[in-house]
Amino acid sequence: MRLKFVPPMMPTLVAKPPQGDAWSHEVKFDGYRSQIIIDAGDARIFTRRGLDWTSKYRDLVEAAKGLNVQNAIIDGEVIVLNEAGLSDFAALRKAITRRQHDLYFVAFDLLHLNGHDLRDMELEDRREILAGLLGSDSRIQFSETMPGEANAIYHLIDQAGLEGMVSKRRDSKYRSGPTTNWLKTKSFTESEFDLLGVERERGKPAFALMAERGTGRYVGSAFITLNREMRERLWKRVQEAPGQPPKGMKRPATQWVKPGLIGRVKHLRGEEDLRHASLQDFWGDD
Template identity: 80%
Template sequence: MRLKFIEPLTPTLVEKPPEGDGWIHEVKFDGYRSQIVKDAEGVRIFTRRGLDWTSKYRDLAKAAAELEVESAIIDGEIIVLNDKGKSDFAALRKAITRRQHDLYFVAFDLLHLNGHDLRDMPLEDRREILAEMIPEGGRIQFSQALPGEAKAIFHLVDLAGLEGLVSKRKDSKYRSGPSTNWLKAKCYAIGEFDLLGVEREAGKPAFALMAERGTGRYVGSAFITLNREMRERLWERVQQHAGAAPKGMKRPATQWVKPGLIGRVKHLRGEEDLRHASLQDFREER
């Protein structure tokens, strides 16, 4: 029987991980959500949206073919590790085209096995079967649950500079689409970005529009949380550095600035663009 791609279950973003014994907690990896499908016709690897990227993941497909099962659908994340052992999204993009041997597939759920649909089984049982399927030390690895209390685990994950935590109900079934049976709590990072301008409208919060350093690529807005004195100093600098809008950007309530102002922004870790971001400080480029 030819198996088909199954739309993945997507976790709900929360401020902090849930407490209690009914959950397991795993590291949230910074990679591409993917699905391995193995059947009599061979191995296929799909993206989160169901695109067949098997040709881009040749080494991982070869590793999946060696799993001692007739057929399976495995949910996981394709990652690359940096020299500190952390998943690195920027390096992942390069590795897909240049360094296939650096790719890993971290498996965290099993949806189908040898002709049986497992999605109605409790998560704990699915993961127990999955763990036994995957040999140690290979390109395909099992995502281990982290022991301890959720608050302590999240603190350690943050200290380690990891993206965050995914918490899953132990007894939950697998259902495609958004779900509150899986919750993701992300850690925050602080980075520097080029300030493009400040958006101010009467009766609304003020936002700083930010770009990636050196490239000018717009990455999103950051809520201005500075104290009154710093806000006044920022607005003074913005007026002194007034400039034209970047090409293609039309935002009528924005005061644009010339290059040279750098913002220090707190934002969710592991996102390509700024999310839940706030401006912490700013400086002029020396």
């Protein structure tokens, strides 16, 4: 009987990494969470939600067939590296269709091996077996544990421009779905967006509504953390140049502004839309 896709174990997002020896820490790669299933002399690759993307990952499938196993289920991330050697989510979509040879699979857990279900084993034991399966020259790479203390690792990851880190209880068993035995801490970055309008309601924090530069695609809202003088300047600018809401957007508490305002936003790295975002500055493009 063929092995079936196992829904992945999903880390909980936290503001700071957990401390202490009970936790191990890995780089959080900016790619597509995926699962390799090897059995019956063949290999398949599934997305996080269980879609079969084997046909999209031809080179990775061939690499998986080359592993010295009868059958296995490997949890990991499909990534592509940029010139700086960092995982690059924007380049990943292009690589899937045009540059298969640039794709790598970073393996971080082993759920099944040669007829044995390993999910009740401790994480450290599963990872030790996984590391032993993988060669250093394959497209399938092992996600190494980062040595050192949690805050120091986070600082290094942030400085390097990486998306964040994942901390895992060393003794945790593999359980599908959300878990607090795995925690992810993301680093922040700053980007420029077009400012669409300001959402202000009495007694509530004010938010700036942001869009992708040049495309008008709404990407989310950013908490307005500006000092009093800059806030007043923003309110004045919005009132002097009222605009129309983008097509299909209905936000009664929003004052829309004419195109031409740009905002610098601090937000979590590696997200398609804004998360944990705050407006740091704004200016006109005139």
